[in-house]
Amino acid sequence: METASYLLFSILDAIAMVVLMIKSYRQPLAAYKWNVLFICIGVAGWSYAVRVVVGLSPYIDIFGQFLIFAAFFRYSLKIRLVYSGLMVAVGYAAYVCIQFPIYFAVTALGVSDVVAQNTGGNGVIAIQFFTDAASLAVGWLITVFNYGFTFIVIPPHDLSRKEKLFTGTNGMLAISTLAAVAIITTSLFLTVHYDAALYAYPLVLLILGTLYFLSRRRESEDDRVYITKNGAFHKKVRS
Structure with missing residues (x-):
């Protein structure tokens, strides 16, 4: 019974995080529903194996989840690496x-x-x-009120083009994504070992705010390019 409960809620956790990841950047969730279900079952299995079967540290579990989600967006949905990492970091940070x-x-x-x-x-x-x-509920509200960012083109992306990972705003996004992994892991460490969740929470809010700010900046850059090319601005609305 405990095993079934752990796996069920782990799957629900993963689904909730993926909803935040996808909806924050206005990607079509319905188009990926079976892919999402498959990867969420995989993440739940990973978490159970690491934490219950083998008894390893929860930090390994979290780090592994980041890698699995990033690989899912990169190789299954064909989203460029820097954006895959960004979506995972934002969704995970928002969830926390x-x-x-x-x-x-x-x-x-x-x-x-x-x-x-x-x-x-x-x-x-x-x-x-x-x-x-x-x-x-947050994912639903993002959809209803048409929030979220649109600078990540709906996949598949042209993965043959070389990515500039550490230049311009993309570089700051990549660095902030890595920082998000470190900060979320640190927040868990503070909560588990020092009962310092009250101090860990501002760290996660800070990195989420940073990722939000950089996403807004990247969105503005795309808007300026669109206006320059088209002479007018008509924002594309995604469901």
């Missing part, structure tokens, strides 16, 4: 930002005072359920 207030509420209610270290139990299930529900 949603999760922290729920974590504070659950621990304040005394459901579990060591929930960050657990792989099961009422506290973990409560946090996962409410975080997933809130994340899916």
Whole structure:
């Protein structure tokens, strides 16, 4: 029963994160639904194997999830590497930002005072359920109000072209993506070992804000190019 519960909520966690990743950049989620389901099952299996079967550190689990998601966007959906990493970083950071207030509420209610270290139990299930529900609601709101960025072209991208990973705004996005991995891992470390979630939360908010700012900047660059080429600006709306 515990195994089934762990896998089920891990799949739901992964789906919620992918929804945030895709909707934040106005990619067509419905077109990828089976790909998304497959990779989410794979991520859940990875997490279970690492944390429950082998008993390795949750940091290895998180790092592996980043790599799996990035590889999924790059090789399955054919999205350029810098944008694949960006989407994963933004979605993961947004998910963690949603999760922290729920974590504070659950621990304040005394459901579990060591929930960050657990792989099961009422506290973990409560946090996962409410975080997933809130994340899916955010994804829905992004769609309803037509938010999100459009500078990432709907794939498949031309992957034969060499990417300029560390130049201009793309370079800052790439560096910030790597920083997001480090900060999210650090936030988990602070929460688990020092019960310092209150101090870890601002770090995640900071990196999410940085990625948002750089995405806005990249969006503005695309807008200027469009205006220069077309002489007028008519924003393309994506569902």
